[in-house]
Amino acid sequence: MDFLNLLARLADLDTTALPAAAPRRAALGRLGQAGTALLPALLFAGALPQPAAAAPQDTRTRLDVLLLARQISVFENEFYSQALGLVAGVAAVPLSATEKTAVQTLQQQEALRVALFSKLITDGGATLPTAPRYDFTGSKNGTKAALYPDLQTSPDTFLRVAQLLEDAGGRALLGQAEYVRNDGYLFEAVVRAQSVEARHASHIRTMRRQRGATVKSWVSPADAAITTAGTVAAKVYEGESNTVQVYTTTATATVAAATVSVPFSSTLPINVGTPPLTPAGILEKVAEAFDEPFDAIVYTNLADLFTY
Amino acid sequence: MSNITQNASDEAEFAKPLYTPIKRRSFFMYAGATAGATALLLSGCDDDDNTNVTPASGTVSLGSGDVGVLNYAYALEQLEAAFYAQVKATPAADFSATEKDYFNQVAAHEAIHRDFFKAAINRDAPGKIIPTLGAADLNFGSIDFTKRASVLATAKTFEDLGVAAYNGAGKYLKNPAYLVIAGQIVSVEARHAAYVRDLISNGSFADDSIIDPVTGLDKAMEPVAVIAAAQPFIKVKLDASQVGK
Numbered sequence: 001m002d003f004l005n006l007l008a009r010l011a012d013l014d015t016t017a018l019p020a021a022a023p024r025r026a027a028l029g030r031l032g033q034a035g036t037a038l039l040p041a042l043l044f045a046g047a048l049p050q051p052a053a054a055a056p057q058d059t060r061t062r063l064d065v066l067l068l069a070r071q072i073s074v075f076e077n078e079f080y081s082q083a084l085g086l087v088a089g090v091a092a093v094p095l096s097a098t099e100k101t102a103v104q105t106l107q108q109q110e111a112l113r114v115a116l117f118s119k120l121i122t123d124g125g126a127t128l129p130t131a132p133r134y135d136f137t138g139s140k141n142g143t144k145a146a147l148y149p150d151l152q153t154s155p156d157t158f159l160r161v162a163q164l165l166e167d168a169g170g171r172a173l174l175g176q177a178e179y180v181r182n183d184g185y186l187f188e189a190v191v192r193a194q195s196v197e198a199r200h201a202s203h204i205r206t207m208r209r210q211r212g213a214t215v216k217s218w219v220s221p222a223d224a225a226i227t228t229a230g231t232v233a234a235k236v237y238e239g240e241s242n243t244v245q246v247y248t249t250t251a252t253a254t255v256a257a258a259t260v261s262v263p264f265s266s267t268l269p270i271n272v273g274t275p276p277l278t279p280a281g282i283l284e285k286v287a288e289a290f291d292e293p294f295d296a297i298v299y300t301n302l303a304d305l306f307t308y
Numbered sequence: 309m310s311n312i313t314q315n316a317s318d319e320a321e322f323a324k325p326l327y328t329p330i331k332r333r334s335f336f337m338y339a340g341a342t343a344g345a346t347a348l349l350l351s352g353c354d355d356d357d358n359t360n361v362t363p364a365s366g367t368v369s370l371g372s373g374d375v376g377v378l379n380y381a382y383a384l385e386q387l388e389a390a391f392y393a394q395v396k397a398t399p400a401a402d403f404s405a406t407e408k409d410y411f412n413q414v415a416a417h418e419a420i421h422r423d424f425f426k427a428a429i430n431r432d433a434p435g436k437i438i439p440t441l442g443a444a445d446l447n448f449g450s451i452d453f454t455k456r457a458s459v460l461a462t463a464k465t466f467e468d469l470g471v472a473a474y475n476g477a478g479k480y481l482k483n484p485a486y487l488v489i490a491g492q493i494v495s496v497e498a499r500h501a502a503y504v505r506d507l508i509s510n511g512s513f514a515d516d517s518i519i520d521p522v523t524g525l526d527k528a529m530e531p532v533a534v535i536a537a538a539q540p541f542i543k544v545k546l547d548a549s550q551v552g553k
Contacts, residue, residue: 073524098510098511101511102511102513105511105513105514105515106514108524109514109519109524110524111524112520112521112522112523112524113523113524113525115524116523116524116525170495174488174491174492174495177478177487177488177491178484178487178488181479181481181484181487184479187478187479188475188476188478188479188528189523189525191474191475191478191491191494191528192475192525192526192527192528193524193525193526194491194494194495195471195474195475195494195495195497195498195526196498196514196519196524196525196526198494198495198496198498198499198502199498199499199501199502199513199514199519199526200502200513200514201499202498202499202500202501202502202503202506202513203502203506203511203513203514206502206503206506206513216413217499217500217502217503218417218496218499218500277416282416285413285416285417285420286420288413288416288417288496289416289417289420289421289493289496290489290492290493290496291491291492291495291496291499292492293488293491293492
């Protein structure tokens, strides 16, 4: 039996048993403490409902994942629709013909996924959330200083926010996939949506580079920052510059298990060609070579900047 | 019965806490859940009687279960890394300086992915890794490395294939740590794919040939279909029929 799969099912079925307000990190902490002792007992007893109440569980259900996946596409669809002048009362961003064609592609693909995820939600018996009101300048309809005052008139600003949303969408979806791993169809839909976000982000970055910005098609420590440190938006890039991917060693009778980083910069033969990269140069490539997931809250906080 | 016991210890060895990506939430989750469930996870139903790396008549089996998926990814990353290493060593005459620089960077990313899987398999499933695909095992005869167009067309094939491969194989991974790392990699492969496509034809980063025009989702392919598409570039025959099973 696939035990984690079972756990995930229990988590879905018995969400009421978890104290509703329990902070997720606390829940995870309990998982760490209780896991070893609890799980074998659970398995041997074969009693499913009882341990579910005590079993630590994640708070992301399938519906949570679907709603976030839909929100990401709804949000980008609205953002691009406004830029294309498709929304009444909002002027189109003055893009070149080539840029406009690309934004149309982006908008249409987001609209397709809005339809897909909406259908999955309603087919499952849930209702769709009410559409929020959007203000992509970040001024909350003029009630506070705008974050991007020239969004509707400056293609550079528009593309900067587009990059932020696409990079964020990809990271958020990446963070959701593991919660639906026991649902083959939904899992695959999430990862396939995520790689589309990555393609979109790559193209937006190419568009920005063509306009003179210092940015690669992938997230790199060498990119010029597009957010201000300490802001909600900056969280989108937090952790992306990881230069270390770690694993846990096998414990032996005499040596405890330890967390060890993959030795990209020393022993692995990744230094193809000449001149050889410096160790710092290799680590920059390591950071680029892996996109990092983030929690749903980072995305919803970002979305909150642009809704009122 | 003894067979089951054997399997249990085998799988337990394989399912140890693993390559945890940097995400701390996941790390704690695995630290707890995996420590508790490791001995139990997978041991019940997976009759994993694979003899992964024994080539039968020139065929290399990628293996079954999670290690099969890892070997599958490792084979594809080896192919990509070898291709870009050659591109870097003998860049096409009509590449711009920027494009040369781009391919040097992609070469490094793919080499990192390759080495990551090598390290992962060797640690988690000792003895089950597929052989290294050396120059003699690969067949790049159809690629004209001196021509930009030929290199870009091949790069597009490999990157799109890689994205579809990860998108289609993720569901076969039972271990969440692998699942996350596969996602971390496919995301970068998709960025490569979009960039190469835009080099060939600006704006083709996500056209209908690769994005489903009904669902708006990227392509996903089953392991056997991916290996069939990659096989012309690999002399040794790869058997993906048991991957994830």
